[in-house]
Amino acid sequence: MTSVDPQLELKNVTKRFGGVAAVDDVTFAIGKGEILGVIGPNGAGKTTLLNCISGVYRLDGGDVRWQGESIAGLAPFRVARLGIGRTFQIVKPFTSMTVRENVVAGALFGSDEDRPRLGAAFGRADGVLELVGLRSKADLPVSAMTIPDRKRLEVARAVATRPKLLLLDEVMAGLNPVEIDDALEMVRAVHQSGVTVVLIEHVMRVIVGVCARVVVLDVGRMLADGPPDVVLRDERVIQAYLGERYARRLRGS
Amino acid sequence: MIGMPASRIWNRVFTALAMAVLAYAVLAPLSSLDVLQSLGMPLLTDKLWFRLATITAMFVVMASAWNIIGGLTGYAAFGNVAFFGIGAYTVGMLITKARWPFLLALPLAPAAAAVFAVLIGLPLLRLRGHYFAVASLGVGVAVGELVQNVDFRGEPLFGGASGLFLPILAVPNRDLYFFYLMLAAAAVAIGVTWAVLRSRFGYGLIAIRENEEAAAVIGVNTTAYKVAAFALAATLTGLAGGVFAQWNVFVDQENSFPIGYNVEMILMALLGGTGTVFGPAAGAVVLQLLIQFLSGSLPITLQIPFVPDDAMPVLAQVVLGVLLMLVVVFAPRGVIDFFGGRSTLSIAYLRRSLRETSV
Amino acid sequence: MAALAQLVLIGLLAGGIYAAVGVGFGLVWGVLNIVNLAHGALVIIGAYLTWQMFAAWGVDPFLTLPIDAIALFVLGYAVQRGVINRIIRAPLLFTFLLTFGLNLIAVNVLLLIFKSDFRSVTTAYSGAGLELGGLVIPYIRLAALAIALVMAALLAILLSRTRVGLAIQAVGSDRDAAQLVGIDLRHAYAVTFGLGAAVAGVAGGMIAMIQAITPTAGEPYTLQAFVVVILGGLGRVSATVVGGLVFGLVEAFGQSIPGSGSVFANAIAFGVMVLILVTRPQGLMGRLR
Numbered sequence: 001m002t003s004v005d006p007q008l009e010l011k012n013v014t015k016r017f018g019g020v021a022a023v024d025d026v027t028f029a030i031g032k033g034e035i036l037g038v039i040g041p042n043g044a045g046k047t048t049l050l051n052c053i054s055g056v057y058r059l060d061g062g063d064v065r066w067q068g069e070s071i072a073g074l075a076p077f078r079v080a081r082l083g084i085g086r087t088f089q090i091v092k093p094f095t096s097m098t099v100r101e102n103v104v105a106g107a108l109f110g111s112d113e114d115r116p117r118l119g120a121a122f123g124r125a126d127g128v129l130e131l132v133g134l135r136s137k138a139d140l141p142v143s144a145m146t147i148p149d150r151k152r153l154e155v156a157r158a159v160a161t162r163p164k165l166l167l168l169d170e171v172m173a174g175l176n177p178v179e180i181d182d183a184l185e186m187v188r189a190v191h192q193s194g195v196t197v198v199l200i201e202h203v204m205r206v207i208v209g210v211c212a213r214v215v216v217l218d219v220g221r222m223l224a225d226g227p228p229d230v231v232l233r234d235e236r237v238i239q240a241y242l243g244e245r246y247a248r249r250l251r252g253s
Numbered sequence: 254m255i256g257m258p259a260s261r262i263w264n265r266v267f268t269a270l271a272m273a274v275l276a277y278a279v280l281a282p283l284s285s286l287d288v289l290q291s292l293g294m295p296l297l298t299d300k301l302w303f304r305l306a307t308i309t310a311m312f313v314v315m316a317s318a319w320n321i322i323g324g325l326t327g328y329a330a331f332g333n334v335a336f337f338g339i340g341a342y343t344v345g346m347l348i349t350k351a352r353w354p355f356l357l358a359l360p361l362a363p364a365a366a367a368v369f370a371v372l373i374g375l376p377l378l379r380l381r382g383h384y385f386a387v388a389s390l391g392v393g394v395a396v397g398e399l400v401q402n403v404d405f406r407g408e409p410l411f412g413g414a415s416g417l418f419l420p421i422l423a424v425p426n427r428d429l430y431f432f433y434l435m436l437a438a439a440a441v442a443i444g445v446t447w448a449v450l451r452s453r454f455g456y457g458l459i460a461i462r463e464n465e466e467a468a469a470v471i472g473v474n475t476t477a478y479k480v481a482a483f484a485l486a487a488t489l490t491g492l493a494g495g496v497f498a499q500w501n502v503f504v505d506q507e508n509s510f511p512i513g514y515n516v517e518m519i520l521m522a523l524l525g526g527t528g529t530v531f532g533p534a535a536g537a538v539v540l541q542l543l544i545q546f547l548s549g550s551l552p553i554t555l556q557i558p559f560v561p562d563d564a565m566p567v568l569a570q571v572v573l574g575v576l577l578m579l580v581v582v583f584a585p586r587g588v589i590d591f592f593g594g595r596s597t598l599s600i601a602y603l604r605r606s607l608r609e610t611s612v
Numbered sequence: 613m614a615a616l617a618q619l620v621l622i623g624l625l626a627g628g629i630y631a632a633v634g635v636g637f638g639l640v641w642g643v644l645n646i647v648n649l650a651h652g653a654l655v656i657i658g659a660y661l662t663w664q665m666f667a668a669w670g671v672d673p674f675l676t677l678p679i680d681a682i683a684l685f686v687l688g689y690a691v692q693r694g695v696i697n698r699i700i701r702a703p704l705l706f707t708f709l710l711t712f713g714l715n716l717i718a719v720n721v722l723l724l725i726f727k728s729d730f731r732s733v734t735t736a737y738s739g740a741g742l743e744l745g746g747l748v749i750p751y752i753r754l755a756a757l758a759i760a761l762v763m764a765a766l767l768a769i770l771l772s773r774t775r776v777g778l779a780i781q782a783v784g785s786d787r788d789a790a791q792l793v794g795i796d797l798r799h800a801y802a803v804t805f806g807l808g809a810a811v812a813g814v815a816g817g818m819i820a821m822i823q824a825i826t827p828t829a830g831e832p833y834t835l836q837a838f839v840v841v842i843l844g845g846l847g848r849v850s851a852t853v854v855g856g857l858v859f860g861l862v863e864a865f866g867q868s869i870p871g872s873g874s875v876f877a878n879a880i881a882f883g884v885m886v887l888i889l890v891t892r893p894q895g896l897m898g899r900l901r
Binding site: 054056075076077079080081085086088092093094095096097101104105106108109110111118157158161 | 451452453456457459460462463464466467468469470471472473474475528
Binding site for chain 3: 323329331376377379380382383384386387388390391392394395398399401402512516519520523564567568570571573574575576577578581582607609610611612
């Protein structure tokens, strides 16, 4: 499954909180240009894993390698400068700024490569807003935005940092089916602009629609890694997700 | 400018007002505008007005400097007076002990304050909220205490309780000289704020204020930015302190580390609008005039029956406290929103604002 | 060895006062999330009450302590109910400024009433003390330590065993949930602040017996209370008491260093605070909130 030349490699990544392993010995790799789904029930360690990659948490074991070099222990801003962008599940916009200014902030910082000057950053920001479909709302204050739009803004700000790899933390959570379709469209557009995407989701439907490969986590451990249709038929996955009874019924049928 | 709303009418009014005050302050001492004089307009020609104008400019520097760390970066620094005192004592020591000329000593005041800010900022800026606020308050108190009490071989190192007496600077028209010097410092402080709000640095600071974690993951080196903002505030405040030392000719703990300044500069920034370019300066002018008025330093003083004159300065402090309370209680959002141009001030608005913050 | 014992004793006696000052401050901070910059002023109001009753009517200073507590409770309740409650949900800068304003008012009103002269409470037994290996320990200081400990214990029992105490704890841990179970938030907040003020008032009464007071004498106590609470760890009365005693010891030892002295009280307080905040933010005894 893993491509020959992985962009990001996780090797035995482990993170504990007071003796409880939130992420336990997770190993997989992501190839350049992939769009990978990471799914799992609540408390599976998805967000913790993301925090381990983006430098918010320090690892208790294992290694994270980016383009062949270890990035474990780097501060979050250094990880961002290497070209790894991320969003937060609970959106964290800069509320006193307008939509455009939020994205400009992303463009001004982010990846070390090709940093724009202030003037050019506005041009970049408008391009990104176009891509995620927020162009018409560029001058609004964040307070005037709906929840789906705030999620879009979260993605836009991350995209503006010129990432090679984008980690999206439940950008579909809390959206209705129509909004999810719109959001999926946006994720595809971002992916097609040449960014490797890791899509962390609770909702399985989302993953199936857009990812060629998914990794399943449960209580910190990796259960499966493969194409969605194969993984979702894996008995352990069904059990983790839907409980023992449902799994038995599925077996029976 | 970052985070500024579309409606900027109050900003414009403020800018126009500031320009008028500035033009007046710069030109009045130079001219003999007979017409105005005959109308009884004070022309900054006598000592009292020079003193008032210089102090006001000094607070413009301090309020604008506080705005950089408190208003833009969102760290409630309560000990900036330490930088003022360090600036004052740097100039005082260099002139009295090392016999340096004033203009050579002056640049070292902001430099010393900045170095101190970096050293103290590295541990302190890891703290947030109350912890940072009180820790920085402690810095202001502790530095003043150390400066007054540190002995070296039995001798007070920094002049001790009796302070430092500087030789009077031999320049023609000394009052005017120091007024312009302080005014230049104020212009620098405002100019720096203006430039910061139009820079990558400014975006980084405001990102930190709005959400430090989000700022970090978009690639802002939060530690370096916070320390830089703190040092920048210290530089400006230290500059004001340095000018103050030579202007006032006498430096001691009481006039260089007054704890009250900490709150006054914050209140000025809040009154005028934190995070704006001219807001803190406007707040400084308004509040300083009020403070001077209340303490009876203005030609127009108020007489209250049953209150003896010598109790007036104390009463002025009470009034200041009540004012502080009223501003904070009745318009915590109101003042900022209003002067920041985010809303109009109305009873309904104040009510809503009060409802939002009370239980 | 004797010198060491002496230092420990001096430290513990001073620590009792710090604990008494810190407990009320910590209660208000922990429950209301307010760092009360007027805490030192409350302490000194208590001190002046004791002085006034002693100087004007010859009341024994120890008998004034309950009166201090009641008077300060009423004052604290009123201030919280009337003023602080209105901005309790505003950003911390505002509560900071507000309590600074209250401090400014209190101190200057005291200045108007009592002027800036030094006042002290000197009773017939002020000089008496327990002689212990060449060292005289004033009975007053011993009593103050005992009262501080008893008061802290009473407060701890009040908080854990009574209806109102449990309401305060509930409000402190989750405001919204407490409201849902029918607790009157405004009242609970006001009672909390009143209790904090009452303890501060008693501490002030004891301080009046130990040192000469002026209207501005309370200010160092605010910073020291903060340090004591941080030292022990926010959230429990017992932790604050430990913080107070430890701080008394640190100060006693710090001031015994040659070339140092009482003039460095604030610098020592600040040094301890920064050290604790940077190395062990949850305090010596505490859990991180």
